[in-house]
Amino acid sequence: MRNIQYLDYREIVTDLLCTQPDLNKLDREEIYNLLEYPPDQKLGDLAFPCFKLSKILRKDPHVIAQELQESLPASPYLEAPVATGPYLNFRFVPEQLGKKVLQTILGTRERYGARSLGQGQNIVIDFSAPNIAKPFHVGHLSSTVIGNSLYKIFNFLGYNCVGINHLGDWGTQFGKLITAYKKWGSQAAVEKGLIKELMRLYVKFHEEAEKDPTLDEEAREWFNRIENGDQEALALWKWFKEISLEEFQRVYDLLEITFDSMAGESFYNDQLPAVVSELKDKNLLEESEGALIVDLEQFEMPPCLILKKDGSSLYATRDIAAALYRKRTYDFVKALYVTGIAQSLHFRQWFKVIELMGYDWAKDLIHVPFGWVNLAGEKLSTRKGKVVLLEELLQTAIQKTLEIINEKNPNLEHKEEVAREVGVGAVVFGALSVNRIKDVTFSWEEALNFDGETGPYLQYTHARACSILRKVGFKPEEHLEFEPKVLTDKAALNVIKTLYLFPEKIMAAAAEYEPSLISRYLIDLAQQFNRFYHDCPVLVEEQTLQEARLVLVYAVKTTLAVGLGLLGIKAPERM
RNA sequence: GCGCCCGUAGCUCAGAGGAUAGAGCACUGGCCUCCGGAGCCAGGUGCACAGGUUCGAUUCCUGUCGGGCGCACCA
Structure with missing residues (x-):
């Protein structure tokens, strides 16, 4: 391009x-x-x-x-x-501004704001990464939708993005799960209850482990057996993983999010020994309290743990292996890690280890943190079973949307599809509309509010613009010679000024890894447009004025659709 | 204890070294013989506190207070 x-x-x-x-x-x-x-x-x-x-x-x-x-x-x-x-x-000069901006949009259409900055260079984006055998809850929403949006933004700027779902499919929690399954579970119960049953077992484990610490020992042992290729342990692990993936897929389908790679933590197992020996060769490893660590004291950080005293791997070990693998495989210019802010230290630590290993691309590793999701004052906790399932949230939003459609637009075609796009859009927009670093408190009332600064507000504005264009069968290529001079209303000029800012906003969103800049912008654009819509009738007698206003409507409609697309939200033409 | 993040309107959030600090929600009152009322218009209160840097700080620095999180075998 x-x-x-x-x-x-x-x-x-x-x-x-x-x-x-x-x-x-x-x-x-x-x-x-x-x-x-x-x-x-x-x-x-x-x-x-x-x-x-x-x-x-x-x-x-x-x-x-x-x-x-x-x-x-x-x-x-x-x-x-x-x-x-x-x-x-x-x-x-308003005339020049209107002419330039609107002509650009007529020319670029759904590429308005796009660039070829990346020149096909690769950016790896590690996002979503739910833990196997745990429910997919609202706490996973941020990583999933922020990562997805960054993916689309960087693609739009000409980069080739590689979306990786670094599934939490390895680690001690599987030992815990197997222990619990052996003690309190059954094949029939798991087949019937799926993740809910796995979660029940997980919660039960933590309850029991408080009374009986030997359970933790047992769990560690089971995980060790998984790592050493024990048949039974491995079979259970695989089974749990399959159950989880099916459930996750339903959520990704609702969100219409796809990944280029589902290589989770377990994918790097056979690469761990090489990492350990490389660290050893580079004299970075030390033994401490039985474990192998990289000392980071001179960088004012706690040590980075590489191997436990029983020889099994840790989070950092696998992240380092994954980074080396990804650099080899994708030769990225940037690798983004979209995770909670609680993991900041972890990333600073192992990024430093990569640097100490002598890789200059350590500077291209970027942690993109976001704040916590609380539940009405309380923390979400899988262990205590206190969660809001994302699928439930999405389905509730879809249901509510369907009710609103039945009330306001009962003859709409493809109601179910539109309800899904709008309901899901409301949830996604909610997660992307605030600065990602802020902690948020989840509330059903707010998540299901479709008035004001919300996804449905943007979609509604878009649908209304589409409606006008549909009435006259507007085709952008037929109106390149419109007369910008007649767009003199204050509301129209404000819309144009806002449209002008869009390319700049996308750049800022990319530079700061902050999709909310686009969300805020779209709200602003929609507000300006709705004022225009209210103040200035478009389908007027006077043809020159009508044409110019139609071009403006088309420009807004297009920009809203592009912006929503960058957020991973659909822009239905009717709703 | 050390470190990181956050304190802006009743609530949820924008803004960010500069010219009168903005939206939405909620509440009240207007606006559909007219392009879709999931909309538009009108109505009030606010930068946690104390120093410092600066011509100028809500924004940067230091400290205090409040909230959250992290700091060795979880991820």
Whole structure:
């Protein structure tokens, strides 16, 4: 794909400012970054604050702004700049803005905002990663939808993403599960109850283990047997895994999320000895309290545990093996790990180990953390069985959507499909609409609220725009010569300004690994559009005006659909 | 004890070295002979506290307080 050049007023203004001798004191990039959007539209569309220059030139910033106002050359894209106090304010020529932005969208359509920055380079994204034999609950939602969204965002920017579901299919919890199964379970009960039964056994184990610590010993032993290839243990492990995967798949199907690799922790088993010996060869391993560790004291971190005293592997061991494997296999330029913030130290530790092993790509390993999900003040806890199942949440949301459709739009075709898209969209948007680092408290009431800043609000706005376009059979390629001059209403101009910002927002979301920047943006766009929709009738007599407004509607519809797509949310044409 | 994250409106959250700090929910009142009322419009209160850096701090730094998490054989 050819790289698309998007209209960038910061570039235009920077060019203009660079013509001024006084501005030579700052380099181009500095000027570009100083430019800011004024807090109030009345002031202008883009501002250059003169404080930095004031310091360098030892001159009153008011005077600088004033002088710049007088000496700057004209630009076809900008009105004459206005000095307001220590700021030089620029205003976009609305006609030019509208023409450029809307034509770009008419031309690029569902690729509006896309770029070819990645040039096909690989980015590995490790996300979702639920634990086998545990229920898929709302606590897994963040990793799953954030990772999925980053996948789509980086793809859109021209990278080739590799989505890996690093399943928690190895570790001591299987020892616990087998112990519990042997003591309190049965084949029939597991076949009947599936994950629910596995979870019951898991919870039971923890209850009993509090009274009887020898159970932990037994569990460790069972896990050891799995690691050593014991037939019975391995068969049970496989069985539990299959049961879990089937259940997880139902959730992924609802979310329409796919992975390029399902290589979980167990996948790296045969690579662990090589990792250990490489660490040994590089003199990084030390024995401590019977275990093998990499000492990280000089980096002010606790040691990274590589092997337990019984010789079995640990989380870090497998992550290191996985990173080496992924670098070999995918030669990534970045590897993202989308996990809870509680694991920050763990990642800092083993990233450092990779660095100490002499791999310069350690810098390309990036932890993308997110906050906790609480349940009405209490922590989610699989061990205590206190969870909200994600599938249940999604199904409830779908049900509720169906009820709303039956009430408001009973003749809608494909109701079930639309209900799924909207119900799931509500849940996904909820998880992606806040800064990922914040802890969130799950509440049914909020998760099922479809008013205000929600996924359904965006989808509804999109559907209404589609509805207008459908009425006239709008085809974008037939309207390239529309007349932008007639889009003079304040509401229309605000929509255009917001549309203009979209490519910039995608870049920011990628740079910060923060899909919520797109969520917030889409809410803003929808709000602007809904004002326009309210204030300005589109299907008016006057053909020139109608055409221009239709183009605007099309541009919004397209941008909403693209943005929702980047969040992993469907944009139905009717709902 | 050491370390990390978070404290913005009644609630959920945006914002971020600068020009009067914004939305949604909830509450109240308007708006459908008109492109879809899951919508639009109007109505109030707020940067945990104390220092510091700066021409300027809600934003950066330090400390205090409050909440969450992590720190050796779980992941």
